[in-house]
Amino acid sequence: MRVNKIDFHFSKLRYQPDFEHFSDEEFQQIKEHTVLRSYKKGQILFDDGDPRQRLYILTKGLVRLERYDESATYYYYDYVNTNNLFPMSGMFGEETYTYTAQAMTDIETFYLPVSYYEKLARKNPEQLIYMIQKISKVVEIHELRIQIGLTSSAFDRVKQNLFILKEELGVPTKDGHITIPYPITLKELAVNSGTTRETAGQVIKQLRDSGLLDYDKKRFTFCKTATTPAMRE
Amino acid sequence: MRVNKIDFHFSKLRYQPDFEHFSDEEFQQIKEHTVLRSYKKGQILFDDGDPRQRLYILTKGLVRLERYDESATYYYYDYVNTNNLFPMSGMFGEETYTYTAQAMTDIETFYLPVSYYEKLARKNPEQLIYMIQKISKVVEIHELRIQIGLTSSAFDRVKQNLFILKEELGVPTKDGHITIPYPITLKELAVNSGTTRETAGQVIKQLRDSGLLDYDKKRFTFCKTATTPAMRE
Numbered sequence: 443m444r445v446n447k448i449d450f451h452f453s454k455l456r457y458q459p460d461f462e463h464f465s466d467e468e469f470q471q472i473k474e475h476t477v478l479r480s481y482k483k484g485q486i487l488f489d490d491g492d493p494r495q496r497l498y499i500l501t502k503g504l505v506r507l508e509r510y511d512e513s514a515t516y517y518y519y520d521y522v523n524t525n526n527l528f529p530m531s532g533m534f535g536e537e538t539y540t541y542t543a544q545a546m547t548d549i550e551t552f553y554l555p556v557s558y559y560e561k562l563a564r565k566n567p568e569q570l571i572y573m574i575q576k577i578s579k580v581v582e583i584h585e586l587r588i589q590i591g592l593t594s595s596a597f598d599r600v601k602q603n604l605f606i607l608k609e610e611l612g613v614p615t616k617d618g619h620i621t622i623p624y625p626i627t628l629k630e631l632a633v634n635s636g637t638t639r640e641t642a643g644q645v646i647k648q649l650r651d652s653g654l655l656d657y658d659k660k661r662f663t664f665c666k667t668a669t670t671p672a673m674r675e
Numbered sequence: 676m677r678v679n680k681i682d683f684h685f686s687k688l689r690y691q692p693d694f695e696h697f698s699d700e701e702f703q704q705i706k707e708h709t710v711l712r713s714y715k716k717g718q719i720l721f722d723d724g725d726p727r728q729r730l731y732i733l734t735k736g737l738v739r740l741e742r743y744d745e746s747a748t749y750y751y752y753d754y755v756n757t758n759n760l761f762p763m764s765g766m767f768g769e770e771t772y773t774y775t776a777q778a779m780t781d782i783e784t785f786y787l788p789v790s791y792y793e794k795l796a797r798k799n800p801e802q803l804i805y806m807i808q809k810i811s812k813v814v815e816i817h818e819l820r821i822q823i824g825l826t827s828s829a830f831d832r833v834k835q836n837l838f839i840l841k842e843e844l845g846v847p848t849k850d851g852h853i854t855i856p857y858p859i860t861l862k863e864l865a866v867n868s869g870t871t872r873e874t875a876g877q878v879i880k881q882l883r884d885s886g887l888l889d890y891d892k893k894r895f896t897f898c899k900t901a902t903t904p905a906m907r908e
Contacts, residue, residue: 509822515831518822531814534804540815570803571767577810581764582773584817589742589751591824592869598748636825 448478451501452552459576460499460527463569468562476554487543487551494532494539496553500524503549504611504624509541519634521546523611523624527559530576534560547624583610596637600645603635604655608664618666625660681711684734685785692809693732693760696802701795709787720776720784727765727772729786733757736782737844737857742774752867754779756844756857760792763809767793780857816843829870833878836868837888841897851899858893 452473455461461469478501481487487498490509498505501524509518518541522528532540533556563569583606590602612620632642649655654668685706688694694702711734714720720731723742731738734757742751751774755761765773766789796802816839823835845853865875882888887901 509818511822515826516822516835517825518818519825531811533807533811535808535811540818564800564804567797567800567803570800570807571797574766574803574806574810575768577807577814578764578766578768581810581813581817584814584821585742585751585773587821588817588824589744589749591821592750592867593748602749634825 448476451478451550452476455499455525455552458525459572463566463572464562468566472554472559472562475558476552478550478552481545481549481551483545483548485545487545487553488539490539490542492539494529494536494556497527497529497556497559498522498543499527499552501550501552503545503547503551505549505551506544506546507541508544517633519630521607521611521624530573531580533573533577534564591636596635596641597645597648599635600631600637600642601649603631604645604649604662604664605668607631607662608668612664615663619663620666621663622661626662627660681709684711684783685709688732688758688785691758692805696799696805697795701799705787705792705795708791709785711783711785714778714782714784716778716781718778720778720786721772723772723775725772727762727769727789730760730762730789730792731755731776732760732785734783734785736778736780736784738782738784739777739779740774741777750866752863754840754844754857763806764813766806766810767797824869829868829874830878830881832868833864833870833875834882836864837878837882837895837897838901840864840895841901845897848896852896853899854896855894859895860893 456469461472464472487505488496500522503524505522505528507518507520507522507529510516520541522543529539529541529543563573587603587606590599590606593599593602607622607626608620611622611624613623615621628639628642628646631646632639635642646655646657649668650657654665656663656665689702694705697705720738721729733755736757738755738761740751740753740755740762743749753774755776762772762774762776796806820836820839823832823839826832826835840855840859841853844855844857846856848854861872861875861879864879865872868875879888879890882901883890887898889896889898
């Protein structure tokens with residue numbers, strides 16, 4: 443049973459961009475180095491400063507990458523959902539993780555040795571080019587987040603962050619809206635926007651009253667007509 | 676004379692990380708596709724949305740990468756100084772530039788066709804790995820900027836941004852301090868920190884009074900004892 447479950451989930455990765463440039467033989471070798479494991483909500487996959495030994499691919503649930511300074515004044519938050527190899531940044535360089543990864547829901551995840559993935563990628567230019575493209579996409583999203591952060595209006599920051607969550611985690615619903623299929627608390631949205639829970643709540647109320655957004659049982663759903671101003675086409 | 680100047684500046688690039696993985700022959704070929712040109716302060720090298728045709732390497736001066744949304748509410752600013760190939764993000768992917776590059780001083784810059792650099796890099800895994808590492812460093816700096824941006828204190832944002840400028844553009848002085856050898860206006864620092872010119876001025880006065888910073892003729896100098904809280908070691 444266990445083996446079949448791994449086979450089933452792993453086979454879905456074969457033609458995902460993170461793996462498609464490897465040969466069948468290499469993909470099989472990667473699989474032999476890969477373990478499937480469950481974590482409960484709240485568990486830590488790795489900590490900021492731990493040796494960067496493993497790459498992860500979620501098969502179920504949501505993970506948050508996070509970093510705090512010592513005084514916990516400054517936060518960095520990012521999210522990872524299923525079928526994405528992470529963390530991609532730090533490849534071929536960093537010896538330690540540069541953030542903590544926490545399970546935001548109960549999750550299932552594969553993990554494999556970083557060194558093994560790097561060893562195979564190192565001699566595979568197509569795979570390296572893919573990695574450049576993938577990290578470039580991260581840079582693009584980050585630039586947008588920096589751009590959004592640079593407004594002194596907390597209202598604007600919350601709105602813009604909602605739309606980034608939509609871009610990063612949203613999936614279409616049957617009736618053409620976009621929903622985030624994971625619970626996101628008001629507190630979390632507030633931290634992520636450098637403001638208070640109260641302000642975040644006011645923004646959501648405003649957007650809900652305008653018919654652009656629904657927020658129910660910690661799930662956000664965006665109306666299909668909602669678009670974000672600073673987002674490039 | 677002209678040829679000698681190009682030779683002189685270009686030869687300095689041979690063992691810079693952006694070029695060291697190319698063979699002598701490839702480096703010579705790159706040179707033959709490369710042009711040296713001067714721009715006046717305020718001139719635009721490329722615009723957001725232009726075809727991504729050229730890579731640049733400054734030999735003199737400072738360039739700002741910038742992006743605005745239509746309402747000019749949201750800004751993205753970044754800086755590039757000498758001997759750095761840019762823009763690196765978007766490699767092997769984007770068809771257009773994703774920001775505008777403006778000369779902040781009179782500059783001299785090489786430029787060469789993106790397609791040519793990509794063609795040579797594509798079959799050179801060492802070069803591709805270097806590019807992954809370089810873009811990863813950009814991600815790291817961006818994460819720090821996002822982390823810094825996520826505070827509702829404008830004072831903190833200005834302080835943290837000053838230290839990012841120090842990390843990105845600072846050079847050591849004879850007496851062990853760090854100076855930014857380019858003019859940065861108060862207005863610019865304010866925009867970059869999502870606040871007003873007045874607040875930026877107050878922060879600088881406070882840091883100057885504490886002996887951590889000097890600001891003279893638009894040049895910042897950081898005392899050797901000044902360190903930034905959120906910066907990782």
